[in-house]
Amino acid sequence: MSIFVFDDQVGRIELLEHMGTDTSIVAAARISYEGCQLTSSDTHLLRYLMRMRHTSPFEMCELKFKVVAPIMVARQWMRHRTGSFNEQSARYSELEDRFYVPDVEHIQAQSTTNKQGRDANPVRQAAVVRDVMIQTNEDAYRTYQDLLSQGVAREVARMVLPVSIYTEFIWKVNLHNLLHFCHLRADPHAQYEIRVYAEAIVYILERKFPATTLAWKDYVRDAVTLSAPALAVIKGDDVERLSKRERTELLDQINNNFF
Numbered sequence: 001m002s003i004f005v006f007d008d009q010v011g012r013i014e015l016l017e018h019m020g021t022d023t024s025i026v027a028a029a030r031i032s033y034e035g036c037q038l039t040s041s042d043t044h045l046l047r048y049l050m051r052m053r054h055t056s057p058f059e060m061c062e063l064k065f066k067v068v069a070p071i072m073v074a075r076q077w078m079r080h081r082t083g084s085f086n087e088q089s090a091r092y093s094e095l096e097d098r099f100y101v102p103d104v105e106h107i108q109a110q111s112t113t114n115k116q117g118r119d120a121n122p123v124r125q126a127a128v129v130r131d132v133m134i135q136t137n138e139d140a141y142r143t144y145q146d147l148l149s150q151g152v153a154r155e156v157a158r159m160v161l162p163v164s165i166y167t168e169f170i171w172k173v174n175l176h177n178l179l180h181f182c183h184l185r186a187d188p189h190a191q192y193e194i195r196v197y198a199e200a201i202v203y204i205l206e207r208k209f210p211a212t213t214l215a216w217k218d219y220v221r222d223a224v225t226l227s228a229p230a231l232a233v234i235k236g237d238d239v240e241r242l243s244k245r246e247r248t249e250l251l252d253q254i255n256n257n258f259f
């Protein structure tokens with residue numbers, strides 16, 4: 001299964017192979033043999049494991065992907081230390097002329113509320129910015145080629161290339177750590193360019209581990225955690241910390257989310 005994540009038909013993620021199914025997780029939890037079909041009691045147990053954060057049975061399943069991503073996405077990806085990576089070497093082989101350039105709608109202004117994020121709408125001169133990016137990539141790649149043709153080593157010549165150039169790597173990870181990756185990177189706080197890969201992984205998981213993915217959405221991704229102060233307010237123990245109106249708003253929010 002291979003999914004292109006950008007319109008450029010370059011950035012993509014491919015599931016190369018995987019080990020295990022929803023039933024392997026249940027079998028591991030019971031220390032028993034794996035059945036062919038997931039029974040309703042299996043599903044119940046699987047959801048219990050997810051809910052109680054009994055994580056080790058999920059580690060019994062493994063997935064191996066091929067990823068083609070811009071270097072700045074790969075950098076964020078490789079911060080996830082619990083998988084195994086093998087990346088193409090730009091010392092060994094020449095990098096191809098493949099750069100990620102955001103579509104106009106993704107060239108937004110710096111967010112004023114989130115120092116790490118973008119505003120919702122594209123900047124007015126987004127098309128011009130996009131042209132500048134394309135031109136810069138072309139200039140950098142031309143210089144790279146010039147240096148190579150002058151006999152400069154690949155490991156040195158690559159230093160002129162921007163982080164938007166595509167790299168490729170193989171990633172092997174167990175299901176528990178993969179879901180952790182998706183929790184962080186399919187989240188709206190993650191940068192759009194890695195989020196699309198994480199969303200593609202969720203799509204793949206829905207097909208390969210449907211019951212696990214549903215349990216993960218229910219008990220992790222879409223769950224709400226309440227802090228101790230918020231809980232104190234809800235229980236009415238510490239009402240002074242919020243005005244009457246604020247308390248009503250909070251209770252409205254809770255009612256809308258939970259009931």
Ligand SMILES: Cc1cc2nc3c(=O)[nH]c(=O)nc-3n(C[C@H](O)[C@H](O)[C@H](O)COP(=O)(O)OP(=O)(O)OC[C@H]3O[C@@H](n4cnc5c(N)ncnc54)[C@H](O)[C@@H]3O)c2cc1C
Pocket residue numbers: 079080081082083116177180184185189190191
């Ligand atoms: C929205 C967002 C913004 C970010 N911004 C920044 C940033 O500005 N700067 C920056 O440097 N990083 C940033 N990161 C990266 C982030 O700090 C983590 O390094 C990255 O998300 C990997 O998460 P992880 O450690 O949980 O995952 P993994 O490395 O896969 O680890 C999984 C879990 O294993 C455990 N673990 C693994 N290794 C260790 C260890 N050595 N010691 C203790 N426990 C360990 C931890 O419980 C960890 O949660 C950002 C991440 C996100 C999602």
